[in-house]
Amino acid sequence: APSKTILTVNNIEVIYDHVILVLKGVSLEVPEGGIVALLGANGAGKSTTLKSISNLLRAERGEVTKGSIHFEGNQVDRLTPNDLVKQGVVQVMEGRHCFEHLTIEDNLLTGAYTRKDGRTAVQQDLDMVYDYFPRLRERRLSLAGYTSGGEQQMCAIGRALMSRPKMILLDEPSMGLAPQLVEEIFEIVKKLNETEGVSFLLAEQNTNVALRYADYGYILENGRVVLDGEAATLRDNEDVKEFYLGVS
Numbered sequence: 001a002p003s004k005t006i007l008t009v010n011n012i013e014v015i016y017d018h019v020i021l022v023l024k025g026v027s028l029e030v031p032e033g034g035i036v037a038l039l040g041a042n043g044a045g046k047s048t049t050l051k052s053i054s055n056l057l058r059a060e061r062g063e064v065t066k067g068s069i070h071f072e073g074n075q076v077d078r079l080t081p082n083d084l085v086k087q088g089v090v091q092v093m094e095g096r097h098c099f100e101h102l103t104i105e106d107n108l109l110t111g112a113y114t115r116k117d118g119r120t121a122v123q124q125d126l127d128m129v130y131d132y133f134p135r136l137r138e139r140r141l142s143l144a145g146y147t148s149g150g151e152q153q154m155c156a157i158g159r160a161l162m163s164r165p166k167m168i169l170l171d172e173p174s175m176g177l178a179p180q181l182v183e184e185i186f187e188i189v190k191k192l193n194e195t196e197g198v199s200f201l202l203a204e205q206n207t208n209v210a211l212r213y214a215d216y217g218y219i220l221e222n223g224r225v226v227l228d229g230e231a232a233t234l235r236d237n238e239d240v241k242e243f244y245l246g247v248s
């Protein structure tokens, strides 16, 4: 059966500092329960696209000046990041952004701040996060600043999970991590998708790994989508092979 669309980005344009046009009409869709990859070189506009959706652009003097964004059929481009979290959309920023002076567990608990369903439910979700990330359980009392890059990335994803999201916007999960850890993190993304039904839109420069785990991909160049398709189709595309997979 054709799946429902959970997120629709329609022809958005983004301008920084009132003059710098960075997204020049980007459209994309994420099906409910899908994993969609946003691919492209450094500076192509992947992070900007994610931040337009989560509404984190304003802090960087960026603005969506054209187009629209709908989540579950509701227009969301005027919502605050907080209200979006309440609707079920949460972003995991590039560079992880854990609170270094807090323990892993306290970091995870900060992710539950929008919830009003009480301590028992939050404790259950903490256990759920630890089941997905056994390393975080082992390190729960360590200060995040003293854990490894991989553990901090897991902490950032775990914290996002604590808000019980329907959709996670994941920015460069592979950045700075050893290949084995990258696989470990993508395996968990896949499992969260299959088991909890979380939809993902993930930005990745690592095209190879992203296209192995995603269902569908969009390739951005200079603020425009230049190619999109099923992940398997993109993997076999000669241009993708040559320019993004380093084989031909």
Ligand code: ATP
Pocket: 016, 017, 020, 022, 040, 041, 042, 043, 044, 045, 046, 047, 048, 049, 060, 061, 062, 094, 203, 205
């Ligand atoms: P990266 O992997 O480096 O994050 P990206 O594909 O996510 O790359 P963006 O970070 O979205 O790309 O950046 C797209 C373009 O917008 C780049 O040319 C960048 O220099 C520019 N840009 C990003 N943030 C700002 C800002 N706050 N002010 C002005 N220009 C910006």
